[in-house]
Amino acid sequence: MQDDDRLKEKGSGLTRRTFLKASGISLSVPLVMGHRVIKVSGAEVKLYGPGKVPIQLTINGKTQTAQVEPRVTLLEALRNDLDMTGAKRVCDRGTCGACTMIVDGKAVYSCTMLAIDAQGKSITTVEGLMQGEKLHPVQQAFIDNDAQQCGFCTPGFVVASKAFLDKNPNPTPEQIKKGLGGNLCRCGTYMGVRAAVMQAAKGGRRNG
Amino acid sequence: MAEYKWPEADKRTLIGKRISRIDGPFKVSGRAKYSFDINRPGMLFGKILRSPHAHAKIKSVDTSAAEKMPGVKAVHVVAGPDTELYWVGASIVAVAAVDEPTAEDAIRAIKVDYEVLPHLVIDNDPKAAGEFARTANENKAGDPDKGFSDAEVTIEGNYGLPVITHCCLEPHGSVMEWEGDNVLAHLSTQAVSGSVAQIARPLEIPATSVRVQQDHIGGGFGSKFGPDEWDITAARLSKKAGGKPVKMFNERDAELMVAGARPSDYARVKIGVKKDGTITAWESQSWGTGGIGGGGSPPIPYIFNIPNQRKQHTNIVNHIGSQRAWRAPNHPQACAITMTALEDAAAALNMDPYDFFMKNIELTGQRAQIYSDELKIAADLIDWKKNWHARGDKAAGPIKRGLGLSIHTWGGLGHPSDCDLTIQPDGSVELKMGTQDLGTGTRTALNIIVADTLGLPMTAVKINIGDSRYPASGGSGGSTTIGGISASSRRASLDALDQVFAKAAPALDAKPEDLEVVNGTVRVKSNPAKSMTWAQACSKLGATPLTVRGKNPGPGSLTNQGVGGAQMADVSVDIETGIVKMNKIVAVQDCGLIIDLKTAESQCYGALIMGVCYALYEEKIMDAKTGRMLNPNMEFYKLAGIADIGELVVHMMTGKGYDERGVIGLGEPPVISPGAAISNAVANATGVRVPYLPLTPDRVLAALEKKGGNNARI
Numbered sequence: 001m002q003d004d005d006r007l008k009e010k011g012s013g014l015t016r017r018t019f020l021k022a023s024g025i026s027l028s029v030p031l032v033m034g035h036r037v038i039k040v041s042g043a044e045v046k047l048y049g050p051g052k053v054p055i056q057l058t059i060n061g062k063t064q065t066a067q068v069e070p071r072v073t074l075l076e077a078l079r080n081d082l083d084m085t086g087a088k089r090v091c092d093r094g095t096c097g098a099c100t101m102i103v104d105g106k107a108v109y110s111c112t113m114l115a116i117d118a119q120g121k122s123i124t125t126v127e128g129l130m131q132g133e134k135l136h137p138v139q140q141a142f143i144d145n146d147a148q149q150c151g152f153c154t155p156g157f158v159v160a161s162k163a164f165l166d167k168n169p170n171p172t173p174e175q176i177k178k179g180l181g182g183n184l185c186r187c188g189t190y191m192g193v194r195a196a197v198m199q200a201a202k203g204g205r206r207n208g
Numbered sequence: 209m210a211e212y213k214w215p216e217a218d219k220r221t222l223i224g225k226r227i228s229r230i231d232g233p234f235k236v237s238g239r240a241k242y243s244f245d246i247n248r249p250g251m252l253f254g255k256i257l258r259s260p261h262a263h264a265k266i267k268s269v270d271t272s273a274a275e276k277m278p279g280v281k282a283v284h285v286v287a288g289p290d291t292e293l294y295w296v297g298a299s300i301v302a303v304a305a306v307d308e309p310t311a312e313d314a315i316r317a318i319k320v321d322y323e324v325l326p327h328l329v330i331d332n333d334p335k336a337a338g339e340f341a342r343t344a345n346e347n348k349a350g351d352p353d354k355g356f357s358d359a360e361v362t363i364e365g366n367y368g369l370p371v372i373t374h375c376c377l378e379p380h381g382s383v384m385e386w387e388g389d390n391v392l393a394h395l396s397t398q399a400v401s402g403s404v405a406q407i408a409r410p411l412e413i414p415a416t417s418v419r420v421q422q423d424h425i426g427g428g429f430g431s432k433f434g435p436d437e438w439d440i441t442a443a444r445l446s447k448k449a450g451g452k453p454v455k456m457f458n459e460r461d462a463e464l465m466v467a468g469a470r471p472s473d474y475a476r477v478k479i480g481v482k483k484d485g486t487i488t489a490w491e492s493q494s495w496g497t498g499g500i501g502g503g504g505s506p507p508i509p510y511i512f513n514i515p516n517q518r519k520q521h522t523n524i525v526n527h528i529g530s531q532r533a534w535r536a537p538n539h540p541q542a543c544a545i546t547m548t549a550l551e552d553a554a555a556a557l558n559m560d561p562y563d564f565f566m567k568n569i570e571l572t573g574q575r576a577q578i579y580s581d582e583l584k585i586a587a588d589l590i591d592w593k594k595n596w597h598a599r600g601d602k603a604a605g606p607i608k609r610g611l612g613l614s615i616h617t618w619g620g621l622g623h624p625s626d627c628d629l630t631i632q633p634d635g636s637v638e639l640k641m642g643t644q645d646l647g648t649g650t651r652t653a654l655n656i657i658v659a660d661t662l663g664l665p666m667t668a669v670k671i672n673i674g675d676s677r678y679p680a681s682g683g684s685g686g687s688t689t690i691g692g693i694s695a696s697s698r699r700a701s702l703d704a705l706d707q708v709f710a711k712a713a714p715a716l717d718a719k720p721e722d723l724e725v726v727n728g729t730v731r732v733k734s735n736p737a738k739s740m741t742w743a744q745a746c747s748k749l750g751a752t753p754l755t756v757r758g759k760n761p762g763p764g765s766l767t768n769q770g771v772g773g774a775q776m777a778d779v780s781v782d783i784e785t786g787i788v789k790m791n792k793i794v795a796v797q798d799c800g801l802i803i804d805l806k807t808a809e810s811q812c813y814g815a816l817i818m819g820v821c822y823a824l825y826e827e828k829i830m831d832a833k834t835g836r837m838l839n840p841n842m843e844f845y846k847l848a849g850i851a852d853i854g855e856l857v858v859h860m861m862t863g864k865g866y867d868e869r870g871v872i873g874l875g876e877p878p879v880i881s882p883g884a885a886i887s888n889a890v891a892n893a894t895g896v897r898v899p900y901l902p903l904t905p906d907r908v909l910a911a912l913e914k915k916g917g918n919n920a921r922i
Contacts, residue, residue, distance in 0.1 A: 069309045076308065080253075085245035086238020088426070090377045091842035092460050098377060126238035135233060143232035146810045150647030151235030152377040152426030158236050177851035184842065186377050186427050187647050188817030190850040192810065 048116050055115055060128025068115050075099045077115035078125065086126035086155045097183030098156040101125050107163035126155035129162060138162045141200040147192030153185040161197050171201055210702035212764025214801055217867065222660040226806040229652045240424045243396040244457050246383045252281050252304040252449055254442050254456030255311040257318050259298040262327035262527035262835025266291045266320060271301055273317040279310035282448035286441055294500040295529040296836045297465035299437055304445040304454045328526040329830035331472050331497040337524045342502065346520045355489025355516025359480025363556045367545040368474030369883060369901035371497065371528055372826040373464045375845060378426020380467040381457030384442040390417045391443055395435060398428040399683030401642035404676045406434040411443055420676040428646055430533030431468030433683050461840035469828060470534035471498035473506045473541035474900065477549040485559055485567040489516040497524040498531025506542035511617055512550065512571040527835055533685060536618060536876035540883055544901060547614040547884035552897055555599045561613055561888065562592055575772040579615050582774035582796040582861065589794040589857050590776045600895025606784040612888025613776045616880035620873030622691020622767035623682030627758045629658065629700035631708060633751060635743035637662060638670040643681035643693050645673060648875055649807030650689055654697050656803055661701035663725035664742060679757065687873025691767030692760045694803055694871045700758025711748035712740065768870040773797040775881040779889040783912055786905030788824055788890055790854030793882065798861035800872035805860065812858040812878045819882020820848045824902050
């Protein structure tokens with residue numbers, strides 16, 4: 001199916017990803033390393049696809065390669081192509097935080113970043129927080145404070161908490177509520193999360 | 209023979225302590241594999257074309273273009289010509305393709321013609337529902353006419369709450385694959401053992417050919433008791449694709465549209481009271497919907513067995529999507545209607561609702577003393593007598609503060625559950641049970657019980673659940689799991705211990721019944737110096753491991769039913785913006801003997817938060833004209849965030865009087881009261897009753913505008 005046809009479709013036919021894929025196209029030049037370069041309003045823009053393109057991602061310090069369509073998100077590339085399923089796809093539109101990763105030091109919703117755009121950036125996922133068999137202090141704090149029930153939101157919360165603490169090493173309870181407001185839990189583990197982040201900030205272990 | 213009872217408090221080494229969940233390290237590190245995370249070699253991705261109409265008949269389906277697309281491996285028509293569809297999102301055609309983008313493209317290439325039929329998705333007025341309204345039942349108790357003529361004050365009001373959806377974070381779905389004539393199902397389910405036959409039946413294969421596996425589940429809340437149509441469809445696609453695994457999970461919009469709805473319930477309630485607070489009569493006309501199957505049947509008046517009653521209930525059959533059990537089915541609705549109406553009656557008498565509830569507490573029947581004790585504790589924890597004021601906070605300014613209360617009940621008897629406990633000659637211990645851990649801590653509870661009973665550290669016991677090849681255990685619903693699994697694992701552990709003692713006794717020159725195991729040491733009770741290690745004792749088993757089947761139901765009284773809970777809420781309401789802010793909720797709850805205090809408290813915290821969600825935010829908003837859900841996503845289907853819940857205080861009723869009742873389920877009860885308690889707190893703060901949940905700013909402002917009240921003007 002051509003992009004032009006997609007743009008003509010009404011309503012739900014045009015998804016966020018097809019829109020991202022279709023926008024900015026004016027003309028094509030020969031293929032260079034998985035993408036072409038086109039000019040848009042005088043500026044050079046990389047154009048990927050259609051079809052699968054090779055990508056290279058730096059995840060938890062390791063270089064990983066995959067073949068994905070340009071419309072595939074960073075989250076989906078990891079989950080479907082690299083079998084890294086720690087980050088979860090829940091809302092799939094930047095609301096719930098279950099897919100949180102740290103990209104170049106910043107917490108991002110990986111469902112709203114295209115895999116091709118994550119190339120050349122440093123990506124940290126929940127799988128990268130342990131050192132060998134040793135849990136990260138944030139992870140240990142989530143266990144100690146039972147900041148998890150079904151656990152489906154937990155990887156996103158753990159990564160978001162780490163990113164938050166990296167920037168706010170000594171947070172107040174109010175800062176925690178604001179800083180982690182971008183993650184949602186359905187089982188209702190927020191009391192545990194609040195206590196866990198506080199514990200991790202203090203670097204200690206709660207009794208019990 | 210073992211005596212099947214729980215250990216006395218001073219003998220418990222692990223039971224009742226505050227213990228971290230054993231699968232915590234896997235969950236926090238992303239290593240826990242949910243069914244949604246299963247990636248199998250050669251796996252295909254399934255997608256479904258869904259109905260855009262709330263009610264329609266299919267005229268034609270053309271899948272030819274999709275079938276020709278490269279990468280599409282199987283197409284299955286779920287609803288062919290002449291099939292009637294009853295809600296938006298109903299499945300029509302499913303495809304399996306090599307990746308998600310290809311499957312999405314294939315779905316778009318399918319053409320369907322519909323005959324659009326009339327629909328109804330609104331449920332707030334039974335008169336407007338016309339032919340879709342069905343009178344479900346009419347009841348009378350005592351003499352309602354006399355009850356109302358005896359009353360000195362009569363109040364009337366509307367109460368209720370809308371349809372909400374489960375919004376499980378892991379959507380409904382599965383990875384299905386054929387291995388020859390057998391199906392392997394990685395299903396997201398609350399019923400591992402119970403799903404096998406439900407998968408086999410539509411596929412017309414023997415249940416012995418189906419295996420269900422699930423390590424972890426990302427939420428269920430009552431909506432995942434078996435395979436869904438799309439799971440069976442995934443198996444059909446897999447078969448068409450030569451057995452290749454097919455991963456089929458709902459997109460978020462479909463999850464909210466089709467994968468579960470809690471029935472709404474609304475009521476016009478009339479209550480008669482005497483000036484001293486005695487309740488004399490109840491009358492209600494109630495109605496609600498659960499979609500095409502009708503609605504629920506909330507037991508109103510809830511808990512308070514008011515002597516004279518007249519009740520009529522109407523089910524509205526509509527096209528909102530299918531209803532499913534939702535944590536404590538019917539109870540949150542019944543509670544939200546009853547406890548609010550009763551609080552209005554107290555307000556009409558200018559009586560503190562705490563005193564009003566206490567005055568009528570005998571109407572609650574056999575648990576009156578528990579409710580009474582719990583209300584007293586809750587009142588202390590929230591400082592009710594100091595902080596409560598008559599309706600309408602007289603404080604200056606737009607922020608009004610108020611308190612509300614509610615009580616609730618649930619059953620929670622343990623379900624049928626089998627397990628196999630194996631003790632190896634080297635002393636290692638393993639338990640197998642076809643149950644599942646919804647995040648309630650089932651694995652951890654099993655580990656605690658076996659280790660405590662065998663006198664071993666938790667790490668010495670391996671717990672295996674989540675496989676239908678293990679002994680069958682009931683579905684996790686209705687707070688039946690902890691009672692079932694704890695009773696059967698305790699029985700198995702006690703029986704196994706008996707057998708180990710029988711083998712070890714001769715070497716200690718003692719009778720089996722004179723032995724005990726403490727801290728990994730098997731010893732003679734009267735002479736602890738005569739002892740051997742657990743491993744030495746197990747070596748007496750010889751070469752063959754010992755396997756004991758534990759069952760529930762079974763001998764001894766290990767599980768029980770019937771709990772009570774009391775909750776109190778403290779809110780602030782901005783009467784200029786209508787925004788309700790949670791300050792605090794106190795929950796006092798009993799559940800018999802607690803196995804793990806830490807995860808038990810987590811159940812209560814979680815239930816309170818879920819309660820805040822449906823009290824303040826959640827609603828499946830339907831568009832009357834198109835029949836579509838307007839908020840099938842997580843930015844407009846609102847859930848509470850970490851800043852929205854205020855302070856939560858949980859007090860578990862434990863110890864004497866509670867422990868000896870045995871183990872009782874806890875998942876449901878604490879989620880029942882928050883809607884009523886929060887609504888009552890808002891009424892207390894603002895001076896007006898907001899009739900229907902959720903207490904959104906528009907509803908709060910509308911109630912203030914309509915009814916006036918002490919604070920309508922500032």
